[in-house]
Amino acid sequence: MRPLARRIASLRVTRASRLSTPSALGLVPALTLLAMLGPVCAGLAWTVLPAFGYLPAAQFSALSLDPLRTLLDWPGLSAATRLSVTTGLLATALSLGIVVLILAGWYGTGAFRLLERLLSPLLSVPHAATAFGFAFLIAPSGWLSRLASPLTGWDRPPDLLIVQDPWGLTLTAGLVAKEVPFLLLMALAALGQTDARRRMRVAQALGYGRISGWLKTVFPAVYAQIRLPVYVVLAYSMSVVDVAMILGPSTPAPLSVQIVHWMGDPDLTRRLTAAAAALLQGALVLAALVLWRGSEAAVARLGIVWIERGSRGHALDPVLRPAGLGLGLLAAFAVLAGLAGLAVWSFAGFWAFPDALPQTFDMRSWSRHLPGILSASVTTALIAGFATALALILVLGCLESEYRSGRSLNRRGLWLIYLPLLVPQTAFLPGLQTLLLSLGADRAIWAVVLAHLVFVLPYVFLSLGDPWRAWDRRNGTVAAALGTSPWGVLWRVRLPMLLRPILTTAAVAFAVSVGQYLPTLLVGGGRVPTLTTEAVALASGGDRRAIGVYGVAQTLAVLGPFILALALPALVYRNRRGLHG
Amino acid sequence: MAEALILHDIRITRGGAPLLRIDHSIAPGAVLTVMGPSGVGKSTLLSYVAGTLAPEFEASGMVCLGSTDITALPPARRRIGILFQDDLLFPHLSVGANLAFGLRAGGSVAFRRDRIAMALADIELEGYGDRDPATLSGGQKARVALMRMLLSEPRALLLDEAFSGLDVSLRRQIRTLVFDRARKMALPVLMVTHDPEDAAAAGGAVEHLTAVGQGL
Numbered sequence: 001m002r003p004l005a006r007r008i009a010s011l012r013v014t015r016a017s018r019l020s021t022p023s024a025l026g027l028v029p030a031l032t033l034l035a036m037l038g039p040v041c042a043g044l045a046w047t048v049l050p051a052f053g054y055l056p057a058a059q060f061s062a063l064s065l066d067p068l069r070t071l072l073d074w075p076g077l078s079a080a081t082r083l084s085v086t087t088g089l090l091a092t093a094l095s096l097g098i099v100v101l102i103l104a105g106w107y108g109t110g111a112f113r114l115l116e117r118l119l120s121p122l123l124s125v126p127h128a129a130t131a132f133g134f135a136f137l138i139a140p141s142g143w144l145s146r147l148a149s150p151l152t153g154w155d156r157p158p159d160l161l162i163v164q165d166p167w168g169l170t171l172t173a174g175l176v177a178k179e180v181p182f183l184l185l186m187a188l189a190a191l192g193q194t195d196a197r198r199r200m201r202v203a204q205a206l207g208y209g210r211i212s213g214w215l216k217t218v219f220p221a222v223y224a225q226i227r228l229p230v231y232v233v234l235a236y237s238m239s240v241v242d243v244a245m246i247l248g249p250s251t252p253a254p255l256s257v258q259i260v261h262w263m264g265d266p267d268l269t270r271r272l273t274a275a276a277a278a279l280l281q282g283a284l285v286l287a288a289l290v291l292w293r294g295s296e297a298a299v300a301r302l303g304i305v306w307i308e309r310g311s312r313g314h315a316l317d318p319v320l321r322p323a324g325l326g327l328g329l330l331a332a333f334a335v336l337a338g339l340a341g342l343a344v345w346s347f348a349g350f351w352a353f354p355d356a357l358p359q360t361f362d363m364r365s366w367s368r369h370l371p372g373i374l375s376a377s378v379t380t381a382l383i384a385g386f387a388t389a390l391a392l393i394l395v396l397g398c399l400e401s402e403y404r405s406g407r408s409l410n411r412r413g414l415w416l417i418y419l420p421l422l423v424p425q426t427a428f429l430p431g432l433q434t435l436l437l438s439l440g441a442d443r444a445i446w447a448v449v450l451a452h453l454v455f456v457l458p459y460v461f462l463s464l465g466d467p468w469r470a471w472d473r474r475n476g477t478v479a480a481a482l483g484t485s486p487w488g489v490l491w492r493v494r495l496p497m498l499l500r501p502i503l504t505t506a507a508v509a510f511a512v513s514v515g516q517y518l519p520t521l522l523v524g525g526g527r528v529p530t531l532t533t534e535a536v537a538l539a540s541g542g543d544r545r546a547i548g549v550y551g552v553a554q555t556l557a558v559l560g561p562f563i564l565a566l567a568l569p570a571l572v573y574r575n576r577r578g579l580h581g
Numbered sequence: 582m583a584e585a586l587i588l589h590d591i592r593i594t595r596g597g598a599p600l601l602r603i604d605h606s607i608a609p610g611a612v613l614t615v616m617g618p619s620g621v622g623k624s625t626l627l628s629y630v631a632g633t634l635a636p637e638f639e640a641s642g643m644v645c646l647g648s649t650d651i652t653a654l655p656p657a658r659r660r661i662g663i664l665f666q667d668d669l670l671f672p673h674l675s676v677g678a679n680l681a682f683g684l685r686a687g688g689s690v691a692f693r694r695d696r697i698a699m700a701l702a703d704i705e706l707e708g709y710g711d712r713d714p715a716t717l718s719g720g721q722k723a724r725v726a727l728m729r730m731l732l733s734e735p736r737a738l739l740l741d742e743a744f745s746g747l748d749v750s751l752r753r754q755i756r757t758l759v760f761d762r763a764r765k766m767a768l769p770v771l772m773v774t775h776d777p778e779d780a781a782a783a784g785g786a787v788e789h790l791t792a793v794g795q796g797l
Contacts, residue, residue, distance in 0.1 A: 406636035474665050477633050480656035481663045482683045482733040488657075492682070496673040577715035578672030 025404070028397030033416065035394060036457045039450065040420055043428030044282070046435040050275035057438035058268040067272035071280065074273075076252030079166075081284065083254040087168045087175070088238030088288055094172070095179035096230055098331065099187055101324025103222070104214035105317070107191070111325060116188070118332040119181040124508065124558045125335065126515035127178055128535050129551040131246040133338020134174045135163045136345065136544065141353060143341055149354035156353055164249050171248040175240065177334040179233045183226065189466065190225030194218060211320050212313025216306070227296075228414065232421040234292055235285045239424030242517035242532070246539045255281055256426040263430050263522060274430050282427035289422070339555060345548030365545035372534065373553050380530040380557060383445065383520070384513035387452040391460040391509050392502070398461075399468045400490055403476075408469070417461045420454045425518045433522040442525040451519040456509045463508045467501035499572065500579065503565035511558035531557055583609035583767035584647030586630075586661075586737040591642030593625055593634075600638070601626060601790055607737075607769035612760065612783035615773045617790030623773040626790075627739050630771060631663055632656035646736050662735030662768075664743040664759070668722035670714040676725055677701070677710030683729035696732075704728050719747060723755045731762060738763050740772040744779060756782050 049055070053064035071077065106112040122130070137143050141157035149155070163170050196218045203213030223230075239256045248254050253261065255277060262274035345351075349360030366373075402408060432451065436442040471494060479489045495502065517532050524533075535550035573579045585608050592602040601622040607613045615623055628634050630644050633656050644652050651659045670679050680697045688696070701709055704724040714722060730738070743759070744752045760783060763770045772783055780787050 472667075472669070473633075474667070474669055475671065477628070477631060477656070477663060478665070478669050478730075479671075479682070480633065481631055481659075481661060481735070481739075482730070483657050483660065483685065484682075485657050486655075493671055497671065499673070573673060575675075575713045576672055577713055578670075 025397060025401045028394060028401055032394040032398050032457065035390075035450070035453050036420055037416070039432055039454050040423050040428050042435055043430075043432035044423070045431065047275050047278045047282075047428060047431030050272050050431070050434060051279045053272060055268075055272060055275075055434065057434070058271065060269075060272065067276040070269075070273045071276040074258075076258065079252045080255040080258055081280070083168045083249070083252075084238050084256065084281070084284055085288060087172050087244075087248075087254065088234055088285075089292075091172045091175040091179060091237040092230065092234040092292070094176045095183050095233055098176070098180050098324065098327045099183040100215070100219065101211075101320055102184065102328045103187055103191070104211045104219070105321035105324040107196070107214070115325070115328045115332065116184070118336070119184055119328070121559075121562070122178075122332065122335045123181040123185060124511035124562060125339065126511070126532055126554045126558060127240070128242045128246065128515070128517060128532050129342065129554045130178050130335050130338060131174050131243040132535070132539075132547050132551045133340075133342050134177060134334055135170075135246055135338075136341040136548075137334065137338045138170065139163050143337065143356070146354055146356050154354060163247060166249045168248055168254065171244055171254070172237075173334075174243055174247045175237045177331045178243075179237065180328065180331040181335075183229060183233060186226045186229040187222055190222045191218075193225065194221040196222075207312050209312055209314040209317045211316045212311070216303070220300075220303070223296075228418045228422075231289055231292070232418060234288060235422050235424050238285050238288060239281055239426045241426060242536045245536055255284070256424070259426045259430060260518070260521070263433065264526070271430075271434065275434070278427050278430045281424050285422075285424045285427070339551070342548045342551035342555070345544045346552050348545060348548070365549050369546060369549045373531070373549065376529050376531045376534050377553065377557065379445070379528060380514055380532070383449050383452060383528075383530065384510045384557075386446075386449045387456045387513045388506050388509040390449070390453055391456045392506060394457065395460045395464055395505075396495075396502075399464065403468075403473075404486060409465070417458050421458050429518050429522045433525070436523060437525075442523065443527040445524075445528055448520055448524045448528050451523040452513045452516050455516060455519065456512050459512050460505055460509050463505040464501060467498060471498060497579070500565075500569040503568055504562075507558075507561040507565040510561045514554065514557045584649075584736060584769075585609060586769035586771060587643070587645040587647075588630070588771075589643040589645060591626070591629065591640065591644070593622060593629060593638055593640045595638050597639075603788060603790070604642075605786070605788060607771060607785075609767040609769055610764045612763070612770040612772055612785035614780040614783050614785060614787045615771065615790055616775060616777075616780060616787060619775065621790045623790060624741055627663065627741050627771065627773055631661055631739060632659050660734070660736045661739060662730040662733060662737070663739040663741065664726060664730060666742040666744075666746045668714075668719075668726040670722055670725055670729070672715060674714070675710065676706070676712045676714055676717070679714060679725060680710075680729050680732055683732040685732070685734050700728050700732055720751045720755065723747060723751075724758065727755075727759055727762065731766070735768065738768045738770045740770060740774070742774055743772070745774070745776065753782075 050060070051067055053060055053062055053066055055061075102112070102115060106115070135142070139145075139157075140160050140162060145152075145154060145158060152158075199217040199221075200213055203217045204210070208216065241256045241260055244254045244257045248257065252258065259274050259277045259281065262270040262277065265271075344358065346365055347361045347363070348358035349362045349364070351358035429451070433442060436444075436447055441447050475493055475497065476489045479493045480486070484492065514530070515532060517536055520528055520530050520533050531550060531554045535547065535554055538547045538550060569579070585606050587606045588603050590602075590604045593600045603615070603626065605613055615626065617623055625634070625638060629638075629640050632654060634640060642652075643650055646660075651661075670676075671682065674682060677697050680700055681693060684693060684696060684700075697710060698707075701707055704727070706721060706724065709717070709721075714725065717725065740759070744756050747755055756779065760770070770783070770785075772779065774780060
């Protein structure tokens with residue numbers, strides 16, 4: 001074809017497609033990016049400046065290295081730093097290892113489906129509730145030692161420092177129990193995009209054992225897909241605050257917790273120290289990510305050597321398969337029994353030590369805390385509702401604009417989506433609070449909603465993207481051929497057909513918002529009490545009944561929307577078999 | 582009233598590489614069958630005519646209904662009906678609502694209800710209005726999909742392997758039904774298929790697409 005004719009032809013195609021793409025929709029991706037990355041960038045900037053002594057809102061306007069010096073003089077620094085690094089690396093490696101063992105040993109079996117069913121709902125339970133439950137389980141006066149007392153003869157709680165141990169092992173274990181469901185679900189989604197079954201059939205036909213065959217043929221493809229989620233787990237585990245306040249050591253506390261303490265200090269120079277520490281936290285996470293990335297290459301090289309040796313690895317299966325199943329069940333059990341423990345404590349009357357159950361059950365704790373629960377629930381639901389609605393509108397707008405323009409998300413776009421989850425919260429939220437403080441907008445509920453939006457948006461993208469793109473485009477072609485406009489196709493065909501994934505996504509978004517601790521605390525200036533901030537605030541007091549009540553309320557606040565998300569489509573489409581895949 | 586579907590010197594390329602070219606006029610009530618091996622761009626041609634060409638393709642030429650150039654119109658305003666291999670009945674709507682979705686807007690509620698009831702009777706599915714489309718048989722679904730398309734009063738008809746999903750006896754029956762209706766309504770039909778029997782049943786002109794070489 002002649003170049004000119006081709007150019008004219010392509011012009012015509014552009015013109016025709018532009019007719020159907022209103023410009024307002026084209027702005028949504030930019031707006032979404034701004035909502036997701038704007039607060040992160042602004043927060044980082046306002047972390048860097050105070051870290052070097054610049055905080056005009058508090059009359060510090062001379063650049064200096066004093067904040068960094070103060071931080072370096074803090075005696076707890078090396079222990080806090082070490083805790084952050086070891087907890088993060090260990091929790092990530094263990095979670096990934098358990099998920100790999102479960103998938104390698106059991107994918108496609110009945111036991112796997114059982115594990116999947118046990119673990120998936122746990123994903124949405126707020127971290128704080130899980131951590132409290134876990135603490136109730138393993139504390140010296142917890143359920144496990146009560147159950148063991150007939151064997152050990154304990155008649156009072158053993159004098160052991162289990163929870164808040166100085167090495168952060170309990171903290172690590174608590175994080176693992178919570179991250180295994182997350183990585184498992186991410187890996188399952190990734191497995192759907194690899195031809196795992198055929199790879200395994202080939203490997204087994206060549207005489208490979210189940211685990212070694214899976215590790216050698218399927219794992220590389222799966223890991224390439226879950227690399228970003230693994231990084232998220234690493235960044236999160238290194239910088240988590242709420243779980244660390246509950247399960248981590250306190251003297252010294254992990255770096256992230258110390259940052260929050262400094263941020264809350266009435267002495268404003270402490271904010272400068274907090275900013276310097278936040279900077280250090282960011283650098284630590286970056287260094288750990290680089291280290292992890294480097295280890296990936298090393299593991300890959302070792303893996304090649306292992307593959308080339310050609311060992312069939314039959315000896316692995318009898319050891320590693322039970323280990324994987326056992327660890328997976330243990331993770332599920334730790335969370336489930338912990339939640340049961342919260343519920344029992346919330347209704348407990350008198351409960352003496354070695355007794356496995358309280359002597360009496362009553363509603364006293366619930367009635368005592370009901371006013372607080374109700375007002376915190378309203379705030380929680382308001383914030384979560386707005387954040388969910390905004391996130392859904394933005395993401396649906398992005399996906400629809402992607403669909404109409406025919407350009408799909410590339411790898412760089414995926415990185416952008418994961419970015420808010422990779423930058424540690426403790427690195428940019430203190431800066432965001434400082435910024436809002438100088439704007440006089442701290443303590444505002446809308447600021448909290450926008451801060452939650454940063455963390456809700458990525459999950460909405462991840463949860464809705466696949467079902468949205470899996471929708472058969474020919475439905476849209478048919479509807480358009482019947483005379484339906486692009487907006488008509490969206491409202492009358494696509495959204496109704498995708499009602500179920502949209503509602504599930506809304507429930508995920510709601511759960512993410514309900515579970516947020518640090519953004520609520522810092523951006524709300526401590527004046528926006530939600531179920532999660534109230535629950536974590538109880539951690540130091542040790543009132544188990546109150547903690548039980550708030551933990552149960554937190555769990556119900558996320559489970560409720562999920563039940564609705566399952567029930568509503570089943571009800572609305574009860575006579576529509578084609579929508580019950 | 583009825584007009585020809587004119588494919589005027591259409592050339593489709595992908596990233597500059599030629600994919601296909603066609604120049605043909607389909608008279609009202611006539612069928613043009615386009616055949617060729619898979620991957621040759623048959624469905625791409627249909628998506629160009631329907632107005633839903635993916636952005637990785639470039640196209641030149643004109644699509645006209647009679648003397649009207651519809652090349653630049655958005656799909657929703659072209660009034661070109663399309664049937665795919667799958668029925669693609671909207672799973673969230675009842676059979677009747679699917680037909681109502683197709684029926685051109687306008688008219689009173691009672692008129693539209695009667696029209697749907699008549700349409701159902703027309704395809705021997707009286708009283709099926711409230712049924713879930715997922716509970717219909719393959720032949721019933723195909724008939725509803727055809728009727729939904731016809732109710733939108735299209736001016737031309739595209740068939741994208743429309744009969745490939747049906748088993749042999751059903752296939753003959755639905756094919757006859759579709760061609761009869763198209764002839765009765767004097768619709769020009771552009772059919773893409775890999776089955777010579779479809780082409781024979783259509784009885785019209787047959788265009789064989791072959792992979793276009795670099796020489797063009």
